[in-house]
Amino acid sequence: MYFSKQIIEWYFKNKRSLPWRNCSDTYKIWLSEIILQQTRVQQGLPYFNSFIQKYPTIELLAKASENEVLKLWQGLGYYSRARNMHATAKEITEKYNGVFPNDYKNILSLKGVGPYTAAAICSFAYNLPYAVVDGNVTRVLSRFFGIQTPLDSSEGKKEFEQLAQELLIEEKAAENNQAIMEFGALQCKPKSPNCKLCPLADSCFAFNNKIIAELPKKSKKLKIRKRYFEFFIINNKDKIFIQKRKQGIWKGLYQFPLIENTVKKSESTIEKSKEWKSLFAEPIKILKISPTFKHQLTHQTIFARFWHVKSKSETIAESKSINKKELKNYPIPRLLEKYLENIRII
Numbered sequence: 470m471y472f473s474k475q476i477i478e479w480y481f482k483n484k485r486s487l488p489w490r491n492c493s494d495t496y497k498i499w500l501s502e503i504i505l506q507q508t509r510v511q512q513g514l515p516y517f518n519s520f521i522q523k524y525p526t527i528e529l530l531a532k533a534s535e536n537e538v539l540k541l542w543q544g545l546g547y548y549s550r551a552r553n554m555h556a557t558a559k560e561i562t563e564k565y566n567g568v569f570p571n572d573y574k575n576i577l578s579l580k581g582v583g584p585y586t587a588a589a590i591c592s593f594a595y596n597l598p599y600a601v602v603d604g605n606v607t608r609v610l611s612r613f614f615g616i617q618t619p620l621d622s623s624e625g626k627k628e629f630e631q632l633a634q635e636l637l638i639e640e641k642a643a644e645n646n647q648a649i650m651e652f653g654a655l656q657c658k659p660k661s662p663n664c665k666l667c668p669l670a671d672s673c674f675a676f677n678n679k680i681i682a683e684l685p686k687k688s689k690k691l692k693i694r695k696r697y698f699e700f701f702i703i704n705n706k707d708k709i710f711i712q713k714r715k716q717g718i719w720k721g722l723y724q725f726p727l728i729e730n731t732v733k734k735s736e737s738t739i740e741k742s743k744e745w746k747s748l749f750a751e752p753i754k755i756l757k758i759s760p761t762f763k764h765q766l767t768h769q770t771i772f773a774r775f776w777h778v779k780s781k782s783e784t785i786a787e788s789k790s791i792n793k794k795e796l797k798n799y800p801i802p803r804l805l806e807k808y809l810e811n812i813r814i815i
């Protein structure tokens with residue numbers, strides 16, 4: 470238990486003060502864990518504060534509309550987290566009378582809660598002996614113990630889970646789990662870990678064998694898909710057209726009518742396409758076309774252009790018309806938000 474004791478000692482000297490720490494409010498712990506999936510603390514903290522301020526209880530979150538929840542989540546990405554969180558708030562309100570379940574099995578059955586989040590909630594809120602295994606934990610374990618098994622393989626997942634569970638000081642599950650996660654986030658960072666001032670350096674395999682940059686290992690290379698989005702900002706006097714996305718990463722968010730291609734196409738090819746014809750039943754006037762913006766997501770690169778056009782049409786396929794001033798009330802992807810910050814809708 471040398472490893473866990475050292476990590477806990479380090480934690481008490483170095484931990485950050487965060488609003489969901491040192492509290493047993495399961496709602497705050499769960500909310501923070503959902504926000505921090507795929508998001509760093511610095512970016513997630515203002516979102517956590519906004520949610521707690523607007524929805525101080527899980528029942529109030531459950532009562533909100535999906536649009537309101539997505540609007541508050543806007544810019545954080547991975548919007549399925551927000552939709553699942555909203556569904557779970559409703560389930561807890563209806564099925565559990567607003568009281569968060571307090572056992573692993575029921576917590577794991579909630580939407581958007583996987584083994585890592587269930588272990589985090591069980592240990593942080595109820596001090597139950599479930600070890601957390603996330604990116605920070607696997608990095609620390611693989612470097613300290615010299616584990617070469619790829620962390621994204623099924624053997625790797627099993628190996629890291631078993632080791633984390635064996636190392637857990639059960640009666641201190643909450644602080645032990647928080648300690649190793651914080652150690653990975655602040656000390657044993659992905660790039661430039663602070664090995665010179667590390668209390669584990671003497672026994673650390675990666676440090677002593679100079680293979681820190683090689684660990685942890687991954688087997689799969691991330692495949693990145695390219696997508697070309699042509700958005701149409703269609704003006705009809707004080708009206709503008711928007712569409713609700715029905716699927717994909719932006720499901721539930723709103724966007725301008727869109728033509729999507731898998732390869733880059735010229736403006737004249739786009740204007741002759743069948744998608745153009747089904748979008749614009751009547752002639753339109755093109756006012757301007759923006760430069761191409763690159764938007765990088767984990768698994769895809771989006772290249773987007775914005776066409777500002779004028780139309781006399783009252784309807785556009787699969788779109789609804791709203792007053793331009795109302796646009797700010799709709800949840801939209803960060804890509805659109807960034808573009809709109811710098812332009813005026815003509």
Ligand code: SF4
Pocket residue numbers: 609612613656657658662663664667668669670673674675676681
């Ligand atoms: S010595 Fe360096 S690589 Fe090893 S645990 Fe400490 S920070 Fe991580």
